[in-house]
Amino acid sequence: MRQNRSKAYRKLMAMYSTSFGFRQPYQVLVDSETCDTASSQKIDLLTRMESVLVGSVKMMITQCCIHELYLKGKSHQPAVDLAKSFERRKCNHKEAMPGDECIAAVVGETNKHRYVIATQSHPLRVGLRAIPGVPIVHINRSVMILEPASDTTLQFKHRAEQDALGPSTSEKAMLSAVAPPPEPVVKKKGPKGPNPLSVKKKARKHATQEVNTRVAAARVEKVHAGNKRKLHEAEDGGKVSAGAEPRPKRRRRNKTASRPVEV
Known part of the structure; x- marks a missing residue:
């Protein structure tokens, strides 16, 4: 052979x-x-x-x-x-x-x-x-x-060969006789709350916006006040009105007086 x-x-x-x-x-x-x-x-x-x-x-x-x-x-x-x-x-x-x-x-x-x-x-x-x-x-x-x-x-x-890999007939009978284990309780997850850090950032942002709004409003009021004053001065012809106090004149410093006199 x-x-x-x-x-x-x-x-x-x-x-x-x-x-x-x-x-x-x-x-x-x-x-x-x-x-x-x-x-x-x-x-x-x-x-x-x-x-x-x-x-x-x-x-x-x-x-x-x-x-x-x-x-x-x-x-x-x-x-x-x-x-x-x-x-x-x-x-x-x-x-x-x-x-x-x-x-x-x-x-x-x-x-x-x-x-x-x-x-x-x-x-x-x-x-x-x-x-x-x-x-x-x-x-x-x-x-x-x-x-x-x-x-x-x-x-x-x-x-x-496939049967040898799995449980035997007696093992299958024992598994079927045993009650199935209780199913695990799964807790349902509710909606998550906001992140505290994100909340703080939003509050800080709103506060900054309010401050900026106030500053901008103050600037607008100041600009309007200056415009009104100029308008009144233009109407009076540069004269001071009766009820208004005269503005003090700025005294100019005499530069020549402060210099020492040469002999």
Whole structure:
């Protein structure tokens, strides 16, 4: 067997062991056609199966498959002898039935006994791919091939991994029995008041405006008073009115008097 194929088979069987509980020795259930093909091509079925499954195996066959070999005649006696060397798997069928139907009945819907199926029947392989966790082996031109995992098997594995990450069934029951915790009371926040600093600034601004208004009003009154006085002086012709007091004249300082006299 090539190295890459052996590595792929080892990885595949490790997946079956981890996800579906397969253990060594693997129970290999063989049909009549596989025994007939192995005897005609002189294939050591036990050795090849151990090489493909990468571990010890236990070869098994049902009574219905052996009866199917008997019906083929004496020319298939080597296949009958090979089948008799395997362990008998009780199928509990009172009357012999076709090998494909017998193996499908033994595997069931879940393959609870963890069988590896070695068959040459194409319809049986198609039906077994719909069952999760069923390794299938067939012979192709004297080469024994382990089929890759089917889509059903991969989906089952993915669901099992997701369930393993979450709580188990018993934990879910316990969580559902426990009453849910009370919801925390959320205090509603009302409208916020004004910032004290901003209020102070606004009051200071209003006070400044009032002071500025008063100063401006005083200046306007002063200007109006000066204009009125000038207007009265212009009407009197520069004379002082009778009721008004005369303005004192400013005395000019004599600059020459203050100088010392030269002799």
